[in-house]
Amino acid sequence: MTRILLGLVAATMLAFSMVAAAQDAAPTDAGAASAESTAAAADEARSRDQFRGIDQDVQALKKEVLDLNRDLFLLEEELLFPANSQVAFFVSLDVGEYFELDSVSLKIDGKEVANYLYTAREVDALMRGGVQRVHTANLKTGRHEIIAIFTGKGPHVRDYRRGATLYFEKGIGAKYMELEITDRVKKQQPEFVIKEWE
């Protein structure tokens, strides 16, 4: 009986000690696992931050490149055709029943700056409403003389050569001039006008 009791006590004590040992071990494993997962999470967060940082850097760099490209383009335009001295000349043709355009010659202050020959296709485009930029120049502020000479076939298919003159004041800011050929029905003749665009 005593032996049985002693055996039972021993078994109980053994069981208790085993449970105690198991309880001591469990927190150690859980700690290791949680420590590992914390480290992994931290690494992941770090790499996400790094990636976000690189991505932001790349986006910022792209924006800088685009801005630089735009600035260079504007600078190039300003250097080649400074806005304050730029003068552009356009040719337009209204109807064209009394005049078949062959060429336009442009003189600024007595110097020939443009001489353009028109093909049948180009004349057709003008008659359909197209406007052609025939010349771009840089002029100082002040008074200037424009002479435009139009050559072609006039009424009754005769050779026609007419000039139009305009004196204008070049101020600050770009200037746009239109060399317009229109049909003057009353006189049955073409009319050549140089106009300033406002």
Place this chain on the structure above:
Amino acid sequence: MTIRNAIFGLVLSISAATGLASSGLEGQPAPDFALKSSTGENLRLSEYRGDVVMINFWATWCGPCRQEMPLLDELYMRYQRVGFNLLGVNIDDDSYRAMQMIEELGVNFPVLFDSSKSVSELYEVEAMPVTVLVDREGTVRYVHHGYKPGYEDKYLDQVRSLLRE
């Protein structure tokens, strides 16, 4: 003026006979130009984009040009219907003599007049004749300075290869 032209012509004819090397224009976009033609209309090179174009610079005082032009006319008549165009650019000061020569030779291709020599300068014409071949994209592919019998075979091969592209 006549003696100067004659000496200039002689120098260019000698250069033509020897046949100079190719030009720096090959591989570059063909400079665009518009000139008045023998029929009175203005012709612009860029309006031929999509076709193979041969530009032949010539003058009335150039002997090899007289030899070459009828052969070029044959080429033109043969391949025009399949997208080949030939523009003869005359550089004489006086276009009347050029018109006479065109009638005498009986060529059919358009002839343009460059009396101001602005287009021949664009194409770096230093010898006579100069033949430039432009592809459908408007790029200069071949430049021939001068003419010797047999050159027309080279032209034929080159035109055919460009038409095939």
